[in-house]
Amino acid sequence: MRDRLIFAGQLGFTLLVAAFLVVPVVLSISAGVTVNYFRGIQSGVTLQWVVQVWNLYAGEIGLSFLIAFATLAVTLVVGVPAAYGLHVKGGRLSRVIEEIITLPLAIPGLAIALALLLTYGGFGGFRQSWLFILTGHVVFTMPFMVRSVMAVFASVDIKTLDEGAASLGASPWTRFCNVIVPNAMPGILAGSLMVVTLSLGEFNLTWMLHTPLTKTLPVGLADSYASMRLEVASAYTLIFFIMIVPLLVAMQMFAEKGEKK
Amino acid sequence: MSGIAGHGAAVHIENCGKTFPDGTQALAPASLDIVSGETLVLLGPSGCGKTTMLRIIAGLEKPDAGGRVLFDKTDMTAVPIEQRHVGMVFQSYALFPNMTVAENIGYGLKIRGVDKAARAARVAEMVALTNIGGLENRRIDQLSGGQRQRVALARAVAVRPRVLLLDEPLTALDASLRDRLRSELNSLLRSLGITAIYVTHDQAEAMELGDRIVVMRKGAIAQIGTPREIYFAPQNRFVAEFVGAANIVEGPVSDGRLTLPGGWLALDDAVDNAAAVAMIRPETIGVVAEADAFLRGTVESVAFIGDRERLVVTGAANKPLTVDAPNTINVRAGERVGLSVTPQAVRVLPKED
Numbered sequence: 001m002r003d004r005l006i007f008a009g010q011l012g013f014t015l016l017v018a019a020f021l022v023v024p025v026v027l028s029i030s031a032g033v034t035v036n037y038f039r040g041i042q043s044g045v046t047l048q049w050v051v052q053v054w055n056l057y058a059g060e061i062g063l064s065f066l067i068a069f070a071t072l073a074v075t076l077v078v079g080v081p082a083a084y085g086l087h088v089k090g091g092r093l094s095r096v097i098e099e100i101i102t103l104p105l106a107i108p109g110l111a112i113a114l115a116l117l118l119t120y121g122g123f124g125g126f127r128q129s130w131l132f133i134l135t136g137h138v139v140f141t142m143p144f145m146v147r148s149v150m151a152v153f154a155s156v157d158i159k160t161l162d163e164g165a166a167s168l169g170a171s172p173w174t175r176f177c178n179v180i181v182p183n184a185m186p187g188i189l190a191g192s193l194m195v196v197t198l199s200l201g202e203f204n205l206t207w208m209l210h211t212p213l214t215k216t217l218p219v220g221l222a223d224s225y226a227s228m229r230l231e232v233a234s235a236y237t238l239i240f241f242i243m244i245v246p247l248l249v250a251m252q253m254f255a256e257k258g259e260k261k
Numbered sequence: 262m263s264g265i266a267g268h269g270a271a272v273h274i275e276n277c278g279k280t281f282p283d284g285t286q287a288l289a290p291a292s293l294d295i296v297s298g299e300t301l302v303l304l305g306p307s308g309c310g311k312t313t314m315l316r317i318i319a320g321l322e323k324p325d326a327g328g329r330v331l332f333d334k335t336d337m338t339a340v341p342i343e344q345r346h347v348g349m350v351f352q353s354y355a356l357f358p359n360m361t362v363a364e365n366i367g368y369g370l371k372i373r374g375v376d377k378a379a380r381a382a383r384v385a386e387m388v389a390l391t392n393i394g395g396l397e398n399r400r401i402d403q404l405s406g407g408q409r410q411r412v413a414l415a416r417a418v419a420v421r422p423r424v425l426l427l428d429e430p431l432t433a434l435d436a437s438l439r440d441r442l443r444s445e446l447n448s449l450l451r452s453l454g455i456t457a458i459y460v461t462h463d464q465a466e467a468m469e470l471g472d473r474i475v476v477m478r479k480g481a482i483a484q485i486g487t488p489r490e491i492y493f494a495p496q497n498r499f500v501a502e503f504v505g506a507a508n509i510v511e512g513p514v515s516d517g518r519l520t521l522p523g524g525w526l527a528l529d530d531a532v533d534n535a536a537a538v539a540m541i542r543p544e545t546i547g548v549v550a551e552a553d554a555f556l557r558g559t560v561e562s563v564a565f566i567g568d569r570e571r572l573v574v575t576g577a578a579n580k581p582l583t584v585d586a587p588n589t590i591n592v593r594a595g596e597r598v599g600l601s602v603t604p605q606a607v608r609v610l611p612k613e614d
């Protein structure tokens with residue numbers, strides 16, 4: 001009896017907390033399909049705002065995903081070998097480099113953006129292309145990739161595995177592919193998940209770096225919120241959700257499968 | 262290629278020392294020759310540089326300037342490990358968790374471009390040789406410690422290496438399994454006829470497996486010799502005490518006799534008349550009637566340890582002597598006994614410090 005009371009209490013509290021977090025999301029999403037938010041849902045349900053947002057911001061949405069996956073590609077290609085190098089080399093220099101890579105975590109996105117603008121703002125072509133935002137995102141997300149891969153390296157004694165493969169005749173590149181990457185997979189997947197999520201949702205830095213022609217989803221959202229009806233901004237949120245939730249679920253499942261294997 | 266028999270390279274190590282970047286001198290420049298097909302054991306206490314020496318031979322560590330490693334007279338010093346064609350068994354085994362047992366064993370062959378059928382045949386051969394039938398499709402985390410050890414050995418041997426390098430391969434196992442695997446390993450190394458370098462800090466392992474033993478101390482070679490030479494004719498006190506049990510006695514020498522508090526010992530080795538240090542193995546001391554011996558003492562304790570009786574005798578030498586007597590002996594603590602020691606059993610050691 002007492003156990004059941006405790007359980008009921010815990011369940012109630014959990015549901016309350018969940019509701020506290022979920023209700024705003026539901027409200028916001030429902031606003032996106034309401035004809036007139038101020039008159040409430042009785043005013044009718046419509047997809048006109050969603051369509052309007054899609055027509056206006058399809059470019060931003062596409063660019064967001066392009067940047068997210070380009071960021072992922074760069075952090076994978078650079079971050080995984082970097083983590084490997086740092087782990088195998090060890091020593092003080094490696095630790096210093098690791099700290100430098102991690103630094104962007106502690107620096108506000110605005111400061112990073114400012115630094116990038118000061119340094120590369122003069123290169124017109126680069127400044128105006130989406131690659132400029134990509135650079136910001138790579139700087140910002142790299143520590144997440146490097147850190148999560150290095151955490152796995154530390155737990156599976158990757159150095160000895162590497163030496164084992166070398167003793168069997170494998171060249172550095174072969175053993176990187178056959179031994180290092182497969183055994184670092186849980187870390188690589190976890191890192192990828194973070195990189196994609198962070199890149200898709202990143203606002204501070206992107207807002208500073210964007211041009212009217214290079215806007216991402218969150219920047220577009222701020223834009224529509226500032227200049228249009230609340231329903232439009234809400235429809236925007238809805239689209240954001242529809243796009244990102246299946247992606248995250250898919251990546252999460254992929255990561256779990258990789259871990260179990 | 263015929264059967265499991267392989268050949269081994271002769272390994273020549275010349276002036277190989279190792280100083281790590283942090284200034285630790287792990288190995289003083291040392292030279293060593295390993296005959297083709299021989300099993301050489303590197304024996305010594307923890308931190309004496311055994312692994313460092315092995316890693317230099319493997320190519321995982323570069324010797325300090327001036328050092329050279331040769332396989333069959335070819336200079337390998339600058340050749341990276343993946344081209345040295347060695348087989349290596351690590352203390353932690355370093356098996357690949359992302360591959361099955363069979364894939365682990367076949368990995369070196371796959372790297373060498375051996376086709377699938379030949380690879381499978383060789384893997385099967387290795388599986389039979391190391392007694393791990395039925396485990397081929399297991400993942401590494403589904404194996405016991407002893408099974409991992411066998412897989413690691415099979416993987417290293419599968420590529421028919423020129424030199425097989427083993428770094429304390431049995432240390433991670435419990436005592437009874439260690440004993441069993443040790444004798445299995447011994448017959449395997451003999452039947453393969455491969456050049457093997459085996460690192461251990463366990464003297465029993467060294468004795469059983471080694472054709473020759475290199476005893477190391479603090480980054481230097483203390484003695485090289487066959488197990489018998491190391492055991493019966495240690496060249497210094499460190500070797501005498503590290504390998505097996507040893508009684509160290511000290512006293513003045515005159516006319517070929519070493520004088521001790523409880524009498525004297527006849528010496529075989531010619532020594533000057535200065536004070537000498539000598540070693541006597543406990544099992545070479547015979548217990549006789551007091552009147553029949555030139556060295557006498559009092560039995561302090563008797564311990565029955567199964568295959569023999571271990572006595573501690575005081576008053577004979579400066580320190581209590583350990584004596585291993587047959588388990589049929591009938592003595593009691595407090596009894597006076599005579600000790601008979603042949604001159605051959607007394608090994609005079611060079612004086613140190």
Ligand SMILES: Nc1ncnc2c1ncn2[C@@H]1O[C@H](COP(=O)(O)OP(=O)(O)OP(=O)(O)O)[C@@H](O)[C@H]1O
Pocket residue numbers: 281282283285286287305306307308309310311312313314462
């Ligand atoms: N990478 C390194 N950097 C600095 N010092 C090292 C390094 N590797 C080993 N050493 C030092 O060199 C010495 C010899 O080490 P080594 O690993 O060869 O000893 P070992 O005889 O194999 O000992 P054990 O039986 O404990 O394995 C030790 O003092 C060790 O601390």
Ligand SMILES: [Mg+2]
Pocket residue numbers: 311312313428
């Ligand atoms: Mg060692």
